[in-house]
Amino acid sequence: MIQVMSDYGYLRKRYDMEMQFLEVRSPVDGALLGKVPALTKEEVDIRMQKAKRAFIKWSHTSLYERLSILYQTAELLEQNRVELAELLLHEVGKSKKSAESEVIRTAALIRHTADTAKIIYKAPMNGDNLGGYKKGKVALMERLPLGLVLAISPFHYPVNLVASKIAPALAMGNTVVLKPASIGCLSGLYLVKMFQKAGVPEEVLQTVTGKGNEAGDYAVTHPLVDFIHFTGSTCVGQAIAKKVSLVPAIMELSGKSATIIFEDADLDVAAKYIVGEAFSYSGQHCSAAKCILVMELVHDKLISKIAEYMKLLVIGNPLEVNADVVPLINKKSADFAWAMIQDSLQKGAKLITGGERQGNLIQPTLIDQVTADMSLVCIEVFGPVLPIITVHSKEEAVSIINGWKDGFQAALFTSDINRAILMAEELEVGAVGINGKTERGSEYLPFLGMKSSGISVGKMRYSLEAMSKVKSTVVNLTIE
Numbered sequence: 001m002i003q004v005m006s007d008y009g010y011l012r013k014r015y016d017m018e019m020q021f022l023e024v025r026s027p028v029d030g031a032l033l034g035k036v037p038a039l040t041k042e043e044v045d046i047r048m049q050k051a052k053r054a055f056i057k058w059s060h061t062s063l064y065e066r067l068s069i070l071y072q073t074a075e076l077l078e079q080n081r082v083e084l085a086e087l088l089l090h091e092v093g094k095s096k097k098s099a100e101s102e103v104i105r106t107a108a109l110i111r112h113t114a115d116t117a118k119i120i121y122k123a124p125m126n127g128d129n130l131g132g133y134k135k136g137k138v139a140l141m142e143r144l145p146l147g148l149v150l151a152i153s154p155f156h157y158p159v160n161l162v163a164s165k166i167a168p169a170l171a172m173g174n175t176v177v178l179k180p181a182s183i184g185c186l187s188g189l190y191l192v193k194m195f196q197k198a199g200v201p202e203e204v205l206q207t208v209t210g211k212g213n214e215a216g217d218y219a220v221t222h223p224l225v226d227f228i229h230f231t232g233s234t235c236v237g238q239a240i241a242k243k244v245s246l247v248p249a250i251m252e253l254s255g256k257s258a259t260i261i262f263e264d265a266d267l268d269v270a271a272k273y274i275v276g277e278a279f280s281y282s283g284q285h286c287s288a289a290k291c292i293l294v295m296e297l298v299h300d301k302l303i304s305k306i307a308e309y310m311k312l313l314v315i316g317n318p319l320e321v322n323a324d325v326v327p328l329i330n331k332k333s334a335d336f337a338w339a340m341i342q343d344s345l346q347k348g349a350k351l352i353t354g355g356e357r358q359g360n361l362i363q364p365t366l367i368d369q370v371t372a373d374m375s376l377v378c379i380e381v382f383g384p385v386l387p388i389i390t391v392h393s394k395e396e397a398v399s400i401i402n403g404w405k406d407g408f409q410a411a412l413f414t415s416d417i418n419r420a421i422l423m424a425e426e427l428e429v430g431a432v433g434i435n436g437k438t439e440r441g442s443e444y445l446p447f448l449g450m451k452s453s454g455i456s457v458g459k460m461r462y463s464l465e466a467m468s469k470v471k472s473t474v475v476n477l478t479i480e
Contacts, residue, residue: 022210024186027093027329027360028319034186036209041218047206048224051148051175054203059145059173063121070114070167072198074107077191081107084159084190092155092184093326095318098281106163106191109459116461117171125472136477143468145173146248147226150219154231155329156284156382158184161252162191164447165229168463170200174227179208179216181232183329212236220244227467234406234452241455248456250466254380255408255430255453257287260397260423261294261302265413269435271305273411274386277437279313279364282325282384284333287409287437291370291377292388293397299390303368306386307353310364325384327360334360337383341365344376344387354384372400380406394423402428407450411437430454 021035037043058066077084081103088099120143127137151165162180169176180188188207195205208215220228220240228249230237237253259277261270278289294302315325328334338357344367345351354365362384370377370387377387391397401410411433412420424432430448447459456466 022182024091024182026090027183027327028090028317031090033087033091036185036189038210039208039215044208044215044218044222047177047208048148048219048222050203051177051206052224054201055145055147055175058175058201058204061173063117063171066171066173067114067117069195069199070110070171073167073195073200074110074114076194076198077103077107077110080194084187087190088159088187089318091186092158092329093318094281095322095324095326097322102157102160106160109160110163110167112460113167113171113464117168117464120461120464121172138475138477140473140475142471142473143172143465144471145468147174148224149174149176149227149229149467150222150225151176151178152216152220152228152230152232153178153180153184153188155181155183156281156286158187159191161231162188164459164463165231166192166195166205168460169227169229169467170195170205172464172468174467175204175206177206177208177219177225179212179219182209182211185209217243229458229463229467231458237455238452248466250458250463251455252286252447252458253406253449253452253454255286255406255449256290256377256380256401256404257409257411257429258291258293258401259289259411259413260391260401261292261298262394262412262414262416262419263295263297264415265298266415266435267298267302267305270413271302271309273413273437275306275309275313277411278386279310279325279384282328282362282382283386284329284382286380289386289411289437290380292386293391293400294388296390296392299388303352303366303388306366310353310366313364315361315363325361325364328362328383329360331360333382334362337362337381337385340376340379340381340383341367341385344370344374347371347374349374349376349387352388372403378404394419398423398426402426405451406453408453409433409449 020038022038024034025032084103085099088094123141125139128135149169153162166176196202208219221243231252234254237251274289313324314321316323318326349367350369352366352368354363356363365385368388370389407429409431410427410429413435414420420434428450430450446457446462448454448457
């Protein structure tokens with residue numbers, strides 16, 4: 001069992017209070033994995049003040065020094081990938097393969113972040129680039145840090161979506177206070193230790209643990225915070241936005257990711273991608289295929305192929321098998337997913353396969369004859385359920401997707417690349433995959449949604465730019 005103490009103990013003594021901890025239990029077998037402090041407002045203040053005081057010194061370290069630390073962190077992650085993957089397996093119920101993949105991807109993300117920071121950190125601009133100016137004027141464009149970044153991460157990628165916030169913030173010279181989700185916090189804290197072991201001073205990278213509606217709510221309104229990077233539900237993101245004033249932010253929020261299947265699609269390829277993306281980690285990620293819109297002419301064939309590929313899914317306890325479909329993160333999530341399934345069936349949808357539940361483990365479920373107004377379609381569900389809507393035209397498919405309040409990602413399967421590109425332009429979503437998964441792809445690419453699926457753009461260059469400000473120094477040269 002892990003017990004994270006840090007230096008919180010003396011604060012409890014100072015305020016004459018008993019140390020309070022939150023238990024971290026495995027969603028797989030209920031085992032007690034560790035305890036983390038449930039911080040008071042006074043303790044959050046201390047964390048914030050430490051990070052703020054450390055800003056001046058850290059921001060004046062050289063870019064080379066900061067990026068060297070990031071490269072070293074990536075090395076440490078790869079060296080410790082087996083141990084961290086084991087923690088991910090127990091703490092959030094990922095399969096061994098998925099857990100190791102997250103760690104390896106995270107190391108790559110940190111390296112890419114450091115590589116990109118070198119490119120955008122400083123750049124000259126000659127005066128004669130624009131009309132009306134001569135060669136004697138040169139502007140030196142430099143990106144400066146904002147100050148203290150508050151990073152708030154979710155449970156489903158407790159390593160990758162922590163690193164995507166911490167790495168760009170540190171690279172640009174900011175200090176960071178991390179508030180990890182209560183579920184998955186041990187994995188996030190493990191990553192923090194890797195950053196610190198690589199050379200990040202402890203005061204530069206602080207952590208706040210506790211319940212979101214207590215420590216988290218207080219942290220987002222803290223006057224020392226200069227930037228917020230949040231990944232989580234739209235309702236929480238909206239609540240944060242209402243509480244803060246003039247604090248810039250990146251918010252990666254809820255979203256439906258739809259897949260559209262045209263008559264000329266390669267149905268075998270489409271079905272394989274759909275099943276892999278819809279049911280991996282039991283659909284507990286925002287880019288999972290959440291809804292299929294299929295043209296009537298190929299509806300029956302697609303359903304048949306999806307059902308066949310679903311038979312290949314490995315279902316069960318990730319401690320025992322390398323499972324695709326695992327127990328959901330907690331009973332609340334399982335109850336919600338199950339309620340959405342039952343609601344759709346009561347309203348006339350047809351169960352094709354699945355529809356069974358053992359505790360928090362829901363069998364991969366395929367539901368046909370779903371209509372666009374059903375809650376299963378309109379609301380994001382973190383669970384192994386895939387609804388099918390029959391459509392009769394491209395226009396109908398676009399209308400359904402653009403009618404949702406959020407617009408995260410989409411995928412199109414067709415052999416007509418012209419139609420695909422033109423349709424992609426019509427869809428009000430952050431990213432469109434053509435003949436592939438509903439995912440953005442490489443860590444180099446932007447991570448965003450439209451409408452209520454997010455504010456600003458995350459990952460790589462975009463996070464680096466968001467967590468910094470531009471300063472230009474104009475030099476007037478004397479030309480003989």
